[in-house]
Amino acid sequence: MPLDWAKVKERYEKGALVPTVAGGKTLEVTGADDTAIRIRNPLWEAQLARGDLEKGVALIEEGVISRDPGLFVEDYRVYVTDDRATSVAHILHDLGFLDEDTGIAPRC
Numbered sequence: 001m002p003l004d005w006a007k008v009k010e011r012y013e014k015g016a017l018v019p020t021v022a023g024g025k026t027l028e029v030t031g032a033d034d035t036a037i038r039i040r041n042p043l044w045e046a047q048l049a050r051g052d053l054e055k056g057v058a059l060i061e062e063g064v065i066s067r068d069p070g071l072f073v074e075d076y077r078v079y080v081t082d083d084r085a086t087s088v089a090h091i092l093h094d095l096g097f098l099d100e101d102t103g104i105a106p107r108c
Contacts, residue, residue, distance in 0.1 A: 003053060003057040003097075012032035012037050016029045021069040027039055046087070048091060053092070056076055060098075068099055
């Protein structure tokens with residue numbers, strides 16, 4: 001299923017605390033608009049570009065990028081961008097595109 005940006009905006013435009021894939025922490029989303037999801041932590045602020053997220057989801061759907069959160073981060077860095085790949089994993093997990101983290105998953 002492709003990324004429905006209208007649902008992304010509705011979910012995050014007013015901000016949200018997104019659970020991290022592992023570790024029991026949260027990622028602070030400060031908003032979303034037509035071009036990006038905005039995030040921050042105490043040390044930095046960033047934007048996750050809509051085009052990058054859409055490309056990542058399309059590659060998941062095509063089977064190019066893994067649904068396993070740990071492997072997803074590696075794949076996303078190779079096939080999409082090295083910009084905030086772990087943060088993208090938290091968002092896509094929250095949206096249901098990534099599986100639950102089950103620990104180390106070797107590629108075979």
